[in-house]
Amino acid sequence: MVKTSSLTYAYGDGQEMVFPDIDLSPGQHLLIIGPSGIGKTTLLYLMAGLLPPLKGNVAIDGKELDSLSRREMDKFRGEQIGLIFQQYHFIKSLNVQDNLLLRQSVLKDPIDKQRRLQLTKRLGLSEYLDKKVTELSQGQQQRLSIALGLIHRPKIILADEPTSNLDDMNCVKVINLLKEEAEICKSSLVIITHDLRVMSHFQNRVEL
Amino acid sequence: MNLGYLAYKNMVSKPLNLLLSLLLLSLSVSLVTFVLQLNKQLSGQLNKNIAPFDMVVGAKGSPLQLVLSSVLHIDAPTGNIKLKDVAMLQNHPFVEKTIPVSYGDNYKGYRLLGTELEYLEKYNAKLQEGRLFQKSFEVVVGNGAATRLNLALGDTFTSSHGLVDGGEGHDHHPYEVVGILQPTGSVVDQLLISNLESVWEAHSHDDSEHNESSNEHHDHDSHENEEEHGNHNEHDHEHENHEHSHEGHEAHEHHEHEEHDHNHEEHDHKEHEGHDHDHEEDENLEITSLLVKFKSPLGMVQLPRFINENTSVQAALPGFEIQRLMGLLGSGATTINGIALAILLVSGLSIFISLLKTIRERRQELALLRTYGFQTKQLLGLALLEGLFLALIGFVSGWVLGRLGIWILSGYMSATYGYTFQVNGPEMIELSLMVVILILAIFAALMASISIFKLNVAKTLSNE
Numbered sequence: 001m002v003k004t005s006s007l008t009y010a011y012g013d014g015q016e017m018v019f020p021d022i023d024l025s026p027g028q029h030l031l032i033i034g035p036s037g038i039g040k041t042t043l044l045y046l047m048a049g050l051l052p053p054l055k056g057n058v059a060i061d062g063k064e065l066d067s068l069s070r071r072e073m074d075k076f077r078g079e080q081i082g083l084i085f086q087q088y089h090f091i092k093s094l095n096v097q098d099n100l101l102l103r104q105s106v107l108k109d110p111i112d113k114q115r116r117l118q119l120t121k122r123l124g125l126s127e128y129l130d131k132k133v134t135e136l137s138q139g140q141q142q143r144l145s146i147a148l149g150l151i152h153r154p155k156i157i158l159a160d161e162p163t164s165n166l167d168d169m170n171c172v173k174v175i176n177l178l179k180e181e182a183e184i185c186k187s188s189l190v191i192i193t194h195d196l197r198v199m200s201h202f203q204n205r206v207e208l
Numbered sequence: 209m210n211l212g213y214l215a216y217k218n219m220v221s222k223p224l225n226l227l228l229s230l231l232l233l234s235l236s237v238s239l240v241t242f243v244l245q246l247n248k249q250l251s252g253q254l255n256k257n258i259a260p261f262d263m264v265v266g267a268k269g270s271p272l273q274l275v276l277s278s279v280l281h282i283d284a285p286t287g288n289i290k291l292k293d294v295a296m297l298q299n300h301p302f303v304e305k306t307i308p309v310s311y312g313d314n315y316k317g318y319r320l321l322g323t324e325l326e327y328l329e330k331y332n333a334k335l336q337e338g339r340l341f342q343k344s345f346e347v348v349v350g351n352g353a354a355t356r357l358n359l360a361l362g363d364t365f366t367s368s369h370g371l372v373d374g375g376e377g378h379d380h381h382p383y384e385v386v387g388i389l390q391p392t393g394s395v396v397d398q399l400l401i402s403n404l405e406s407v408w409e410a411h412s413h414d415d416s417e418h419n420e421s422s423n424e425h426h427d428h429d430s431h432e433n434e435e436e437h438g439n440h441n442e443h444d445h446e447h448e449n450h451e452h453s454h455e456g457h458e459a460h461e462h463h464e465h466e467e468h469d470h471n472h473e474e475h476d477h478k479e480h481e482g483h484d485h486d487h488e489e490d491e492n493l494e495i496t497s498l499l500v501k502f503k504s505p506l507g508m509v510q511l512p513r514f515i516n517e518n519t520s521v522q523a524a525l526p527g528f529e530i531q532r533l534m535g536l537l538g539s540g541a542t543t544i545n546g547i548a549l550a551i552l553l554v555s556g557l558s559i560f561i562s563l564l565k566t567i568r569e570r571r572q573e574l575a576l577l578r579t580y581g582f583q584t585k586q587l588l589g590l591a592l593l594e595g596l597f598l599a600l601i602g603f604v605s606g607w608v609l610g611r612l613g614i615w616i617l618s619g620y621m622s623a624t625y626g627y628t629f630q631v632n633g634p635e636m637i638e639l640s641l642m643v644v645i646l647i648l649a650i651f652a653a654l655m656a657s658i659s660i661f662k663l664n665v666a667k668t669l670s671n672e
Contacts, residue, residue, distance in 0.1 A: 045666040050579065071583055078581015085669060089576040093221035094214065102214065106581040 001026040001188045002047065002156055006056035009042055016054065019043050020206055026155075029182065029189040031199060034208035040192040041086070043208070044158050047190065048081050049073045061155050078106045082154035082187070086161040088145045090133040096120075096144060097129040103148050116151060123147050123177065139170055146177065153185040160192045171197050211586060215593035218566065225562045230602045232555035237606025237645070239548035241638050242613045243541050249614070249629045251534050254280065257395045258526035260330035261307075262508055265294050265515060266497035271524035272533060278309060278497035279526050281319050281395050282627070285311070288494040289521045297500060302507030305330075308495040310407045313367035318353045320367050320383070320400045322407030328389070330501070331396045337361060338387035344406045348387035352397035352628065359385050367410060381410045398627075408493065552645070559598050560652035563591055567656055574660060575668040587660050595653030596646060603642050607634065 007019040017039045024030055032040050045051040047058050049065040058065045060080060068076055090099050100120070104111045120126050123143040128136060136144060142165060149157060159178065163171040175198060182189045191198065199205070219226055258279050266274045267287030276283035291308065298306050307330065310322040321327075325340055328348070338361045341348055349359050359365070364382040383402060391397055500523075502508055508525065515523035567574070574587050611631050618629040 041670060042666075048579070050666040050669075074578060074581050074583045076581075077579060081579075083579050087669070089572055089669060091214065091217075091573050091576070093217040098213075098217070102577075103580055105210065 001028065001061060002030075002190065003059045004047065004056065007043070007046055007053050007058065008055040009039070009046060009051065010054045017042065019046070019056075019208070022047075022206060024156075024188045024190070024204075027182070027186050027188060029179075029202050029204055030191070031202045031205035032190065032192045032208065033194060033199065033205055035194070038208045040208055041160055044160055044190070044192055047156075048083055048158055049077055079108070079152065080155045082149035082152065082157040084146055084149035084157065084159040084162050086164060086192075088141045090141075090144065090148075092132075092134055094133070095129070096125060096131050096133060096136070099133060099144065100147060100151055103151055107152055115153070119147050119151055119181075122180075138165055142166060142170075142174065146174065150181045150185070154187055156188045156190065157182060158190050161195070162191065163193065163195050163198055168197065171195070175201050211590050212593055215590050215597060218570070218590075219594050219597055222562075222566065225565070226598070229555065229558045229562045229598050230605065232551060232558050233599065233602030233645070234606035234609060236548045236551035236555050237603050237641070238609035238613060239551065240545060240641060241607050241610035243544045243548070244635070244637060245610065245614050245629070245632065246617070247534075247537065247541050248635075249632075250537070251530075253393075253627060253629075254530045254534070256393065258530055260501065261499040261526060262502045263500040263512060263523050263525055264497050265289070265297065265500060265521050265523045268520070268522045271522060272529045274497065274522065274524045275526045275529040278499065279395075281311075281321070281399065285496045286522075288496055289498070291493045291495055293519060293521050294498045297498065297511070300507070300511070302502055302504045302511060303500055304503035305501040307499045308404060309497055309499060310404050310495045312407065312496070313369055313410060315365050315367050315383070315400055316357055318350075318357060318398060318400055320347070320402060320407065322402055322404040324404070327499075328396065328401065330499075331392055331394050333389045333392045333394075333396045336388050336390040338385070340387055341402055342386075344403060344409055345381055345383050346386040347383045347400050347402045347406075348389055349385055350389050350397040350399045350401070351391040352622070353400055354385075354388045356622075359388070361385055361388065381406075398622075404493075404495065552648070555602070556645075556648040556652050559595060559649055560656050562598075563595055563653050563656035566594070567591060567659060571659070571663065571668050572671075574663060575665040578663065578665045579669070584660060584663075587663075588654075588657050591657040591660065592650060592653045595649040595656075599645050599649030600642075603645050607638065 002022060002024040004019065004022045006021065008016055009019070010016045019039070022030065032043060034040055042051065046053050047060075049058065049068070052066070060076075063076065065073065065076075091102060094102060097116075100116050101111065104116065117126075120129060123146060125140065125143055125147060128140060128144075133141065133144065142162070146159075146162065149159065157178065162178065163174055166174060178189055178191070179201070181187070189202075191202070193199065258275070261279060264274055264278050266278055266285065267289050269286030273283050274286050277285045288310075294306070294308075297303050305326065307324055307327050309327065311319055313320040328340070333350075335348070336351065338348070349357070353359070363385045365385075366382050383400070383406070389396060500507075500511075502511070512523040512525055515521060574590075577587060577590075578584075614629050615631050618627075618631075621627040621629065
């Protein structure tokens with residue numbers, strides 16, 4: 001499902017970063033762990049096609065990302081990849097429902113209302129659909145962020161520190177949610193974390 | 209959910225930014241459209257009002273004033289002239305028609321105009337109800353004046369001296385409304401129109417209430433008139449025999465003459481002149497001005513110059529004077545348009561800055577949209593839509609504001625000058641202005657959107 005080979009990235013200062021190869025079969029999960037500043041998020045962006053690698057390449061579902069045009073990449077990412085960011089990103093002028101609708105509107109499929117309702121229900125957001133995103137609590141924002149990463153049933157879910165702001169109880173809840181959703185959609189989960197609470201739930205891991 | 213909705217939501221999420229941009233744009237659009245409309249309607253109205261006449265002949269003074277007062281009825285007259293001074297024009301080969309007008313009174317600020325029925329024909333004024341005036345102190349009332357003065361058929365009123373409300377009243381000559389005209393969109397709408405004799409009689413009475421006599425002018429400069437009054441009785445039979453004589457003549461039939469004794473030394477002379485005297489009497493009557501329509505364009509070339517150089521009266525060409533006036537107003541309009549243009553540029557700049565700010569502030573949201581699968585050109589479309597919304601709303605509100613200005617001005621003008629302006633639909637030139645503004649907005653949006661092309665999604669999303 002996800003395959004990287006000899007990925008290398010160079011920052012502006014010329015410092016090169018070489019990543020270990022990753023090879024995930026469909027439905028297989030992966031934890032990326034390592035100290036801060038080692039380039040975990042960079043790896044995630046490389047896998048999402050948001051950064052061009054210096055060397056090597058990323059293939060998702062058999063498709064090599066560097067063979068895609070910028071436009072094709074945008075489209076592919078929108079359909080196949082679910083991103084859950086460490087810092088929550090929403091469209092602040094839209095309410096919760098419209099944020100989800102906007103995410104769905106990019107897809108080539110007709111907007112799946114059922115999916116939206118089910119997902120928000122499972123994530124406990126049903127009552128907040130008409131709220132402004134800025135009015136949500138930290139936990140609610142986290143869940144909305146997850147909903148936005150999952151709503152389009154992506155083949156691969158890339159989550160960057162999804163539990164960093166959560167207490168123990170919510171942390172377990174979010175991990176279970178991600179696993180369940182990945183199960184339902186037959187997606188691969190790739191989670192960056194340095195959270196010990198998360199590590200105990202996943203076997204497959206790569207350390208940077 | 210489409211980008212239009214998102215653009216709209218983005219726009220209204222910053223109401224203060226929105227307000228500033230809109231205000232500037234709106235202001236400039238309202239100024240431009242207001243001035244354009246004003247210019248157009250004013251010149252349209254002026255041209256319509258002067259169209260029936262090629263030349264106006266009146267007392268010496270400012271030619272513009274003569275036109276303004278005698279044709280457009282918005283200024284004081286330059287003075288009076290004697291009918292005989294302009295008699296040569298009546299049968300001049302270049303002249304198609306002459307119509308004398310005489311005025312000097314008002315009723316509640318609306319002018320009473322003494323003239324001939326042909327004046328109404330020239331303006332194509334038709335009766336809405338009632339009939340035309342047939343004798344003195346019957347008036348037909350312009351539609352606008354009738355509405356505002358609340359005059360109906362059979363109503364009577366007394367005029368006041370002067371051209372503005374509040375002058376001294378003429379108590380003894382009530383006018384009767386015998387007809388109300390249909391709206392013409394011309395100056396006639398604001399006039400109360402009677403025959404010439406009404407004006408003469410009203411003033412003769414007014415000027416000499418103590419002796420119930422005389423023509424209004426004998427106090428001033430018309431000694432010939434007084435002479436004639438003196439031998440009036442002797443001429444009665446002649447008046448009857450000479451139906452062709454001017455109606456103005458009747459005005460004097462009942463005058464008493466005691467006060468004119470000092471003129472008797474000239475009686476003999478007059479008595480022998482028979483009906484010639486009638487003409488002379490008519491010609492000695494005063495009118496305010498004579499409106500002239502030429503038969504031949506040669507008249508336009510020769511007559512004004514001839515009159516101005518060889519007679520004691522002056523001739524003015526309304527077309528020329530109005531062109532001059534509009535030229536003066538035009539430079540004012542140009543100035544205002546220049547100011548409006550400057551504001552328009554500032555408003556374009558403000559839209560640009562506001563969009564630039566918006567795009568900077570929303571960099572992360574734009575990056576997020578990219579991760580959702582929106583393409584760069586769609587994000588660009590978002591910025592363009594926002595700019596276009598702004599421009600469109602700004603234009604429409606500005607346009608409405610401009611028309612509101614016309615409407616308010618119309619109320620003021622109709623109260624002060626009896627001129628009204630129509631609140632018209634959008635004009636072609638205004639639509640062009642809209643296109644210009646939309647292009648300006650697109651340009652501003654594109655300039656502000658340059659950073660979208662260079663958006664580094666990964667970096668933007670990682671940064672706080």
